[in-house]
Amino acid sequence: MTSANLTRDETAARAAGIRLHTIDVELDLRGARDADAATFGTATTLAFEADVDATWIDFIGASVDAVIVNGEERAVDWDGARVHIDDLAAHNTVEIRGTGRYSTSGEGLHRFVDPLDGEVYLYTQYEPADCRRVYPCFEQPDLKARWRFAVAAPAGWQVLSNGAEIDREAVAGGVRVRFAETLPLSSYITAVAAGPYHRVEGVWEGPSGAVALGVLCRASLASHLDADEILDITRRGLAFFGEAFGLDYPWGKYDQIFVPEYNLGAMENPGLVTFTESYVFRGASTAAQHEARANTILHEMAHMWFGDLTTMRWWDDLWLKESFADFMGAHAAVVAGGFPDAWVTFASRRKGWAYVQDQLPTTHPIVADIPDLEAAKLNFDGITYAKGASVLKQLVAFVGEEAFFRGARRYFADHAYGNTTLPDLLAALESASDRDLRAWSAAWLQTSGISRLAVEPVADGALALAQSDPRPHRLTVGLYGRDGDRLVRRRGIELDVTAERTTLDASLADEDIVLVVPNDDDRTYAKVRLDDASTDAAAAGLATIDDALARAVVWAALWDATRDGELPVVRYLEIVRRHAPAEPNVALLADALAHADAAIGHYAAAEARSDLAARWLEACWQALWTADAESDAQLAWARAVAAAASRAAGRADELRAILAGDAAGPDGLRLDHELRWMWLTALSATGRLTAAEADAERDADPSSQGRTAHLTVLAARPDSAVRAAAWHAAWDDESLTNERLSATIAGARAGDARRFLAEFDAEYFARIAPTWASRSIEIARRLVVGLFPASDSLDLVDAWLAEHADAPGALRRLVIEQRDGLARDLRVRAAQPRT
The missing domain is CATH 2.60.40 (Immunoglobulin-like)
Structure with a gap:
């Protein structure tokens, strides 16, 4: 284990000897627009009391240039992840200056260049432990501090952090912006964003006064930003949660920023919530997509109380924020957000995610055993989120909704700005409900399985x-x-x-x-x-x-x-074929269509797959043409046609003609860039699209989304040399950003990929351990999961597991989960009735 992989025991020992007060952060981002920008200046000053003689401060960057302890410059003792400090006093001020690296993996301070206008956009993403990639800190949730940020950036940029801007002054090469001191925060929910973001402002008049609201996205996406709907959901949520939890939103202003190449759906940084810009709809969007965005907005807002105000002591109790936010997102969407079917979507999507996760050999209790940060990184899963939320729904039924919220209010009152564990929550709920929750907790929170x-x-x-x-x-x-x-x-x-x-x-x-x-x-559940x-x-x-x-x-x-x-897969497809066209809930419809596609790709007997794929394409095609014009169902079927057409070429000529404008599509269907790229990927996967045609589409849509989709389309061509080049580029081309890596993998895996990739099975298993050691966990995870061989045998994966018993636990977990998926595929295929 490297020193970067912090453990629960050592961080608990550090917290026992440290009482942290304030952290001042200075970032110099003025050079971010330079084409070859790779690093930035960073400095942190930490004020804390110590009962120990020595400790360490976490930092993963390019250099540590100076360490000053209580006014005395010390020799730098830095191993690449920890700055070691000794001879501490009872009261300490430690300043560390260095340089950080810009990220292209979505971890730390991500730097993105918009191909449409060349503008540079920066944002941070830290959970669970990437704050230390941007500025030195105590990287653990139970060492909270009041943070003061100052950021130097190019003039004319939006510059944001958790607190409100309080001062802006001109400096050489740009401006220096200072922000208001925060209330006590853990390091992983601090945040910075900078760039020429488009901003829409609003205000919420709350019981305690006005709260300034902001909605931001890249300038090139501004025409697609439906800020009014986002602001409306935000106001509804702030009013609901403040009343439900007995405490108004405590963090000052409320900015929400949609950022490119984001690894998550969103992140609950107080005062500066970050979202994937997939929620800025470039093309046609369904009611289910708007509901999902509203649910995410409300999920992150619930974190302002569950997670930010009261924070788990260590990642074992990650559920104390994520399960609650997942539950509250759906609950608030129904009672306050204007989406009465949110629990329907939850039942289909979120619980489906949990059911799959809970049947894996790596399933775990909701209150998990998380010994270190690598384990924490992989525990943002269906158990912690969706199973936990499902169990909370059962708990609300058990104790009563009124008692549940009464208990939540007591929990916040008792533990505001502090750290908690499971007994703290149970005590508050027991007091409010007069119910003994120990047996309930043991049955639901502290056991695994379904x-x-x-x-x-x-x-x-x-x-x-x-x-x-x-x-x-x-x-x-x-x-x-x-x-x-x-x-x-x-x-x-x-x-x-x-x-x-x-x-x-x-x-x-x-x-x-x-x-x-x-x-x-x-x-x-x-x-x-x-x-x-x-x-x-x-x-x-x-x-x-x-x-x-x-x-x-x-x-x-x-x-x-x-x-x-x-x-049997055949019978399931018949049920979907019969009932999906009449399904009025678009979320249920979309899920049924996705499951039908998965059934063909994973569970159909090999000898039946081609015929089933062709028949399924015809079913999707007919449903597309009979769906109501401009309806959500029509869009769902158009997307299903794209998935089906990547396996069967029976409608390739019609798709090409519609895309070229030589034939009319279904009445009312909006053939926007998003749908065009889906259909083009399918045509490419079946050999019905040339590279020149893909290039022409990229020229018509030169956005970052278009360029990423173009990468997938090119890699999807059914040519051995093309697929081999894509497979090797995924592993070897370290210039690929997180999203471009995923696009390359998607192309390599498109359509009937097995006949092109089978020759790389042994090489995959030779690569994964070195890749885990040399790449960031986010990039390595995408490679390990995305390129796992869809073999007809478990021999290679079983051999790797037997030979790598000492591999990092997080890597073994991913491989074990992929093995289980493959074993299920093989088992279910073998169980299909033969005709």
Whole structure:
């Protein structure tokens, strides 16, 4: 383990001997516009008390040029990650000056050059531990400080940090901007952004006074920024959370900035929230996309309390912020954000992510064991976010919504600006609800795995609810009958269950019940398996169920059965083909279409795949032409055509003609740059597009998004030399930024990639350990996951795991998870019925 990989034990020991007060940061970004800019000046002054003689300060940069301790310049003792300091006094002021490196991986201070106008944009991203790439700091969440920033940058730039700007003065080569001192913050949520960003201002009149709002993006995206909608959601959220949590937004101004080449959806830096600019819609967008953006805005806003105001002591309790923010994002979207179906989307997408993660051999409790930072980096997963949020939804049902929020208010009042662990939260909720939560916590937060719920006949038509891996659930079993061709809910049976088997107050002999859906209101967290008769009923009438949440549970159950090899791929595709065109919820529609594509690519028997791909393309094509003009469904089907057409070339001529303007597309379909690139990638993957045609499209769309998509299109051509060049460029071309790396990998893996990449299987396993050691964890993760061989054998991966038992735990985790996915693919393919 290198010194950069901080451990839980050593950071706890450091915190025990240090009481941190303030940190002053000076950044010099005036040279950022130079074409060859690689480094920037950075200086930090830390004021703290110490009960120890020595400690270290974290910094990963280009150089440490001076270390001054209590006015005395010291010899630099820096190993590339830690600046070691001894002879500390009771009260200390430590100044460290050096140079940092600009990033192209989205970690630290990312530097991006807009190809449209040549302008340079900078932003920071730190979680969990990349603040130290920009300025020296104590890189652990339980050493909070009041931060004061000063940033020198080119004149005319927007310059932002957590606090409000309080002074701007001209200096040689630019301006120096100072910001207001923050309230106590952990290092990972401090932030800086600079560049000629386009800004839209607003204000929220809160109970405690006006809060200045800002929405920013690159200047070349300004025409696409729907700032009014973003500001509206922001005002709604600030009002809701302030009232719900009993404390108005405490961090001063509220800027939200959409940034390029971002690794995450968003990050909750107080006063300067960063978002992926994928949320600035360049093309047509569905209601589900707007809901997702609103959910993310509200998720990050919830962090202003859960995570920023009260912060976990170490990354074991990451769930104390992420699970709560994930829950609050959906909850607030429903009650305050204007998106009443947010829990439907959550049931389909977020819980689906959790279900997949929780069935991996690397699953872990929500309250996880995180020994070091590498483990923390990989724990931003479906367990910590979506399973945690699902469990909180169950907790709210268990203690009552009023008691839950009463407990949250007490939690914030008791621990504002401090650090917490699980017992702190449980104490607040127990006090508010008069419920003993120790058993609940043990069952849900401190164990791993997932229950499976199924309704089974007992005798004489009686029914029982069976669960594997028993846990306490509060749920409803929905009973559905037929009304003509429609499935209609007759009644629901509410249950509190803990046992492996619970008899239901229902009998198929006495009631007109054809479909039984456990957890049809999606209150608990569990796999749902439909019995054979219910599967038949769903196959016949799924789209006729009125309640979208119930449809989400049924769609998820059918997909889970397909992933487990219990529902044949052919039958699943038939269900999607029959019911997706009538699915009114665009999020459920989009998920069903994506799952159909995945079923063909991963789970279909090899001998059936080509025929299924061709038939699926035809189904998507017909649905596209019959969808309502300008509807969300039409756009969803157009995107599904792109995915299907990368596997089958049956509509290549029509796609080419529509793209060229030689034939009309479906009435009302907006053929914008985003959709054009999707279709062009599909044509390239099937050999129906030339490099010259791809170049012409890039010239028509010279934006950064266009140039990135062009990279994918070129790499997707079904030529052995092209795919080999893309595969090797991904590993060897270190000039590729994070997004351009992903675009290269996507091209190499497009369509029928296996016949081109199989020859590199052994080389993949020879490369991953050296790559992990030499590249940043973000870049290495993209390579390890993105280029994992889609082999028909587990031999090579098993051999690597056996031979690399001492490999870094985070790398082994990724390989183990990819192995599990491949094993599932092979197992489910083998289970497909042969015709």
